[in-house]
Amino acid sequence: MESSEGSFSAADADRELNPGRNKNFEVDPISSKVATSLEIKEKAEATKKHKEMERKDALQSLKSAIIVSGIIVAVAGAVFAISKKLKEK
Numbered sequence: 657m658e659s660s661e662g663s664f665s666a667a668d669a670d671r672e673l674n675p676g677r678n679k680n681f682e683v684d685p686i687s688s689k690v691a692t693s694l695e696i697k698e699k700a701e702a703t704k705k706h707k708e709m710e711r712k713d714a715l716q717s718l719k720s721a722i723i724v725s726g727i728i729v730a731v732a733g734a735v736f737a738i739s740k741k742l743k744e745k
Contacts, residue, residue: 670677
């Protein structure tokens with residue numbers, strides 16, 4: 657009473673029960689491509705983020721240098737003005 661329409665194909669019990677021994681596994685090409693493209697995208701984003709952080713660090717150090725230089729000039733100007741006033745008296 658077995659019909660060819662309703663039966664399943666025979667399965668390899670050893671391969672199904674011991675997947676570690678199965679060295680002939682198939683890779684789904686679509687999911688492999690998706691995983692590869694995701695890895696490439698993540699690496700590109702990480703590189704972009706790293707470059708952006710370097711740029712921000714450079715700008716921050718430039719801002720700090722300008723602020724420190726401005727403070728030094730202001731202090732030097734104040735010292736010069738005070739010494740000039742003291743000499744006039």
